[in-house]
Amino acid sequence: MADIxxxxxxxxxxxxxxxxxxxxxxxxxxxxxxxxxxxxxKTTLKGNSVDLVTVAQAIHWxxxxxxxxxxxxxxxxxxxxxxxxxxxxxxxxxxKENAEICQKTCSNFKGFSGGxxxxxxxxxxxxxxxKYEFKMYQNDLLFDYExxxxxxxxxxxxxxxxxxxxxxxxxxxxELFEKYSKNGKIVLQNITRSYLGNIYTSNIKx
Numbered sequence: 001m002a003d004i005x006x007x008x009x010x011x012x013x014x015x016x017x018x019x020x021x022x023x024x025x026x027x028x029x030x031x032x033x034x035x036x037x038x039x040x041x042k043t044t045l046k047g048n049s050v051d052l053v054t055v056a057q058a059i060h061w062x063x064x065x066x067x068x069x070x071x072x073x074x075x076x077x078x079x080x081x082x083x084x085x086x087x088x089x090x091x092x093x094x095x096k097e098n099a100e101i102c103q104k105t106c107s108n109f110k111g112f113s114g115g116x117x118x119x120x121x122x123x124x125x126x127x128x129x130x131k132y133e134f135k136m137y138q139n140d141l142l143f144d145y146e147x148x149x150x151x152x153x154x155x156x157x158x159x160x161x162x163x164x165x166x167x168x169x170x171x172x173x174x175e176l177f178e179k180y181s182k183n184g185k186i187v188l189q190n191i192t193r194s195y196l197g198n199i200y201t202s203n204i205k206x
Contacts, residue, residue, distance in 0.1 A: 017037070040058070046074070047073050048077070050079070056085075064126060085194075088112045098188075105168050105169040106155075106157045132195045133194075135196075145174075
């Protein structure tokens with residue numbers, strides 16, 4: 001998903017029908033929110049028309065070179081791009097045990113957030129001359145059981161209901177919730193990382 005803002009208007013660009021409808025439903029009270037069915041690489045927006053392009057938790061899905069070119073096309077000259085990432089605090093016991101469950105039951109698991117926090121070259125190559133402003137914030141998340149389970153099941157690597165490991169995945173997560181929850185709630189230690197930089201350069205190297 002890419003959220004693209006122009007002045008006080010916000011344009012949500014999303015190719016997935018279900019996710020786009022969810023955003024439209026959640027934000028229908030905001031008259032300045034506009035929703036577009038398009039991709040990060042081909043947003044359909046006018047050239048030199050937006051003040052800011054933001055990406056939250058999604059750049060690993062993009063063709064980064066094509067997306068960078070699209071940013072250069074749609075952004076006003078010298079505008080910045082912030083890439084925002086929420087990632088689990090890997091020093092937390094809960095997070096470590098959650099990861100162990102995923103390793104045991106999720107064949108496509110390569111680390112939370114696709115391991116993006118371990119690949120800084122993604123950001124070094126995206127921004128002009130590899131220069132960007134980096135900030136990190138503690139941003140712990142509170143879930144009840146349904147929310148905790150839903151967060152895990154919504155991950156791209158999570159097993160589906162008809163997968164062999166699905167029941168084991170849910171069972172182990174339920175045990176983890178029971179172990180660490182208090183008064184029906186569990187806190188997941190979370191870190192928000194923000195990368196802000198310019199993408200205008202004569203030589204595009206992504």
